[in-house]
Amino acid sequence: MTTITVSAIKADVGGYVGHSDTHPRVREAVESSLTDHADILEGFHVTSAGDDLQLVLTHRQGIDDERIHELAWGAFERGTAVAEDLGLYGAGQDLLSEAFSGNVRGLGPGAAELEFTERPSDPIVVFAMDKTEPGAFNLPMYKVFGDPFNTPGLVIDPSMNEGFSFEIWDIEENRKVFLETPEDAHELLALIGAPSRYVIKRVYPREGNKNDPAEPVASVSTEKLVDVAGEYVGKDDPVAVVRSQSGLPAIGEVLEPFTFPHMVSGWMRGSHVGPMMPVPMEYSQTSRFDGPPRCIAAGFQVTNGNLVGPNDLFDDVAFDRARKQANEQADYLREHGPFEPHRLPLEELEYTTLPEIMDALSEDWQRMDSSEGVPEETTAKPVE
Numbered sequence: 001m002t003t004i005t006v007s008a009i010k011a012d013v014g015g016y017v018g019h020s021d022t023h024p025r026v027r028e029a030v031e032s033s034l035t036d037h038a039d040i041l042e043g044f045h046v047t048s049a050g051d052d053l054q055l056v057l058t059h060r061q062g063i064d065d066e067r068i069h070e071l072a073w074g075a076f077e078r079g080t081a082v083a084e085d086l087g088l089y090g091a092g093q094d095l096l097s098e099a100f101s102g103n104v105r106g107l108g109p110g111a112a113e114l115e116f117t118e119r120p121s122d123p124i125v126v127f128a129m130d131k132t133e134p135g136a137f138n139l140p141m142y143k144v145f146g147d148p149f150n151t152p153g154l155v156i157d158p159s160m161n162e163g164f165s166f167e168i169w170d171i172e173e174n175r176k177v178f179l180e181t182p183e184d185a186h187e188l189l190a191l192i193g194a195p196s197r198y199v200i201k202r203v204y205p206r207e208g209n210k211n212d213p214a215e216p217v218a219s220v221s222t223e224k225l226v227d228v229a230g231e232y233v234g235k236d237d238p239v240a241v242v243r244s245q246s247g248l249p250a251i252g253e254v255l256e257p258f259t260f261p262h263m264v265s266g267w268m269r270g271s272h273v274g275p276m277m278p279v280p281m282e283y284s285q286t287s288r289f290d291g292p293p294r295c296i297a298a299g300f301q302v303t304n305g306n307l308v309g310p311n312d313l314f315d316d317v318a319f320d321r322a323r324k325q326a327n328e329q330a331d332y333l334r335e336h337g338p339f340e341p342h343r344l345p346l347e348e349l350e351y352t353t354l355p356e357i358m359d360a361l362s363e364d365w366q367r368m369d370s371s372e373g374v375p376e377e378t379t380a381k382p383v384e
């Protein structure tokens with residue numbers, strides 16, 4: 001049986017207005033490009049979250065396929081041309097390379113892809129976040145696949161009883177580790193509780209699950225724009241694809257973590273902590289203080305390779321309380337102005353424009369001496 005691949009590929013090719021939203025004409029241009037090259041696709045849908053566009057593509061080419069990535073790149077290029085015509089903000093922002101070469105990874109866009117054997121009915125959720133980083137998915141993914149208080153299926157469904165295997169990437173050291181729940185839960189949390197460094201890349205079923213343990217059931221984009229560009233060009237707002245039901249967490253279990261607006265890095269200037277707010281697609285624009293960070297959930301049935309959907313899954317009054325709580329948390333944090341912990345710690349601001357401000361002060365610093373109680377050996381150092 002041939003497998004189907006779902007590729008969610010995202011980029012910010014121009015903000016309308018500022019970094020708040022996308023423009024409908026850019027989206028139309030991207031859609032028209034996909035239509036023109038649809039011969040290798042089974043299905044496609046274009047969605048948006050804040051200033052990012054996501055291409056949801058189904059095809060038979062497997063993950064990391066050059067033709068699929070080139071097609072996505074071409075669609076973003078066509079969108080960029082319209083964004084430039086309209087003078088949109090940061091037109092072409094995430095297309096960091098002059099030309100496509102092999103794979104969108106490392107060139108600016110982010111990608112989350114899953115290849116799997118299609119079941120008789122295959123529900124998936126494509127999540128897209130704006131104004132945050134890939135590690136923002138750590139907490140919800142852990143809850144979905146590792147926490148029985150979120151996912152009773154781990155306790156009740158024999159197929160899920162063995163738990164799941166998590167592929168964790170250390171995005172600073174470029175290494176990865178596989179940890180399995182429930183037995184490795186504490187080590188897993190030791191890592192993913194530091195989401196700016198350790199990110200959940202994929203989740204796999206374990207032996208005993210009626211789904212193939214070799215086929216991942218969740219995937220998160222982990223590209224790091226700052227490393228690609230060498231300077232800050234915005235947070236690399238992530239996408240994720242999650243498969244659901246029939247031996248996997250139910251749609252309701254997949255969405256449940258978002259009833260808690262957890263704190264993430266990003267928001268204004270990629271330099272603040274803010275609550276993750278689940279929103280219907282029509283409310284994805286990030287206008288208050290360039291945020292707060294938010295997430296949309298596009299549900300699809302993958303049927304004979306086609307995408308039936310999207311169903312706008314956060315368009316449910318049951319998430320109203322989370323949104324209210326997120327706005328209250330946002331108010332509380334905003335009262336701190338430029339103070340930590342609303343502002344990120346210094347090491348996380350290394351790639352922003354803050355070091356320029358610090359450098360400008362470097363001449364003004366005066367070395368302190370023993371008359372001010374500083375030990376002699378440290379006062380001998382020259383002022384840098």
Ligand code: F6R
Pocket residue numbers: 018019131234235266267268269270290
């Ligand atoms: C956050 C983000 C925005 C910008 C901010 C300043 O990821 O993209 O908050 O950092 O609007 O943008 P510039 O420096 O382009 O004026």
Ligand code: MG
Pocket residue numbers: 012014015018019051090093234
């Ligand atoms: Mg932007």
Ligand code: MG
Pocket residue numbers: 012050051052130131237
């Ligand atoms: Mg964005």
